[in-house]
Amino acid sequence: MDTEEPLQAVAKLDARIARHRAEVLGFLSRRAPVVAEELAQEVWLKVARAAPECSTDAKFRAYAFAVARRVLIDHHRRCRARVQLVPIAGGLETGRSSDDPHSSACAGQTLLAVEACLAKMPAPQAEVFRLRTTTELSFKEIAARQGVSLNTALGRMHTATRKLREALAAAGLTDSTPATRGRR
Amino acid sequence: MSCPHATTTTIAWLYGEADEAHALHVADCAACTAVAEEHEQVMSVVVPVLPRGKAPELPEAPAWRSPTWWAAGVLLAASALLALRIGTAPVSVSVPEPTSTATTVAALEVEPASVWSGELEAELDDLDASIDALAADFGTL
Structure with a gap:
């Protein structure tokens, strides 16, 4: 009886993962097509390690998507190191390995929109966003630098991100509709 | 649709600075899920174009700002005031x-x-x- 219960739990988790595997992979493929498989592995590994006690399948699905979003954010931040922006006459261009003129132009346009939005924000707010996204500093370290509480730094990050989302949507660079949860 | 974690713990969790167990809360909370979606969306667009930065070095505090120098300065000023008062x-x-x-x-x-x-x-x-x-x-x- 004692050994049966964990085995049942593992089998249940396995079945749930199998049920949502394709969906999560599809979600990741739309956002990071090249590394979607890799990221999906990371997601399921995290889910399996945590072995969340989700009472319903819908809760488990929501949990898996929450983890997938976190893994995606990690991925975007890791990718940052592979891209180098090079200032050129008449605009900014990314030094992507593909050297695709269209993607370079899009990146330049995005960067200009981001910089314009950051410039409009209160300086401490923009600073939190910049430091957390472009350096290895943690929120705790950023808070210490700014001489504020951790929650204040987190709040500044949240507000800055919200403003950026609105600015990017206004510039037509992201979907303006609120992201949907995709719950069943 | 508001949650006290939406602007605090959830943000920290999204950037790997909170307990992994917080994922359960995010999965169950509409406000926190919306925040996670927002951040994922912005990060996917913004982070690839932002140049990698280096944490700005904190300027080293000059020697005269060290506590020892302050103590010495205060002592000197107190002595001067005392001397002035006596004089x-x-x-x-x-x-x-x-x-x-x-x-x-x-x-x-x-x-x-x-x-x-x-x-x-x-x-x-x-x-x-x-x-x-x-x-x-x-x-x-």
């Missing part, structure tokens, strides 16, 4: 109550210069004498 303020010298008369003198105001000048002059005279003696010694050498 300008009248010094109260209490006089013992005379036994012969009933009248009492509580305090006698004496100018500080007159109190110290005698001693200082005596010391200066001693110094002059020492210098003269040294000069005489050099002369003999």
